[in-house]
Amino acid sequence: MIVPVRDMKKQLRGEALARRDALDAAWRIEASLAMAETAAREIAVEPGTVIAGFWPMRSEVDVRPAMFALMEAGARLCLPAILDKTTIVFRELKRGEELIDMGFGTLGPGPDAAVLDPAIVLVPLAAFDARGHRIGYGAGYYDRAIARLTEGGHAPRLIGIAFDCQHVAAVPDEPHDVVIPEILTESGLHRLG
Template sequence: MSEHPLTPPAEAKERLRRQALTRRAALTGVDRAEASLKLADFATDLELPAAVAVAGFWPIRDEIDPRPLLVKLRDMGHPLCLPAVIHPTLIFRSFGRDTKFVPGGFGTMAPCPDAEELRPDVLLMPLAAFDSRGNRIGYGKGHYDRAIAVLEKEAPVVCIGLAFDVQEVGEVPAEAHDRRLDALLTPTGLRRF
């Protein structure tokens, strides 16, 4: 028995997380690659104001790969950045074609520490599961929750989840500290909340 038993909402989130990640893992490599490329087709649907800074993420395990979408957004004039884990939160470092990358923790890559820090206006976020109301389940570490809280002390940030359609669940048991997504992009299109 663990020292800190999970609360009912946390227990439900963990169950939904496992189910959604199992479905995601069952996708073939070809299906994941095709779906990742498809995201770029919806870049203009995001309707981002000109030149706003966009934070992406480096995909791990069998996550949807945002890099084709990021290339399209860069070509549209958006400065890009990626998260780096600096406990207890995330910072965001600028990157471009010639950026050198270093291991960023959790199997990700991040721009090297001498890359310029950049405050994103838009977060493209990985997730384990989502529901039709824009609630998301992350991986349980709270990095994005803390980063959003820090960023929003300065100015609003638009949060857009990126996922495969198979990651949708009936209902995420949202808690007071959970930040609902503004939008979600899957290979079948953009949903706004």
């Protein structure tokens, strides 16, 4: 019996997230801080470079220290804002501005914040393989957002964010999947593919 790709991804996602959930909370904080140091060292930004990060949920890497390290280097930050069941845009994140509930346990800038086209996108991952194929959370928001940026003439640098334990042997391919050429984990910035 052939297992549908969607089911295979669901199983891989569940297994990778269970491994991530099992990580000690204090260790996750230390790993996130180490990843921020790597980001500051390995991700060169020009003043004004727009970087899309994300507000962490559940046991995800806390990418906020990395985002703020990059901001200190001159980057402008933005976060995803969920518009509907299929669409996210990236709204500018500014100190002191109110963040609103985006669902899924995340926060983001409100509708008055500027919508930006990021030059670098830090992409949350549920699982990834050595080819740069990823599994997200199943809604396809990032695949569509990245496709929309590309169709609009932008070619953002894509950097997946995950812990090493989220690595899987192989992610099944689907035509709409976006390959992530770099993954930042606690062991460094890895160039894949």
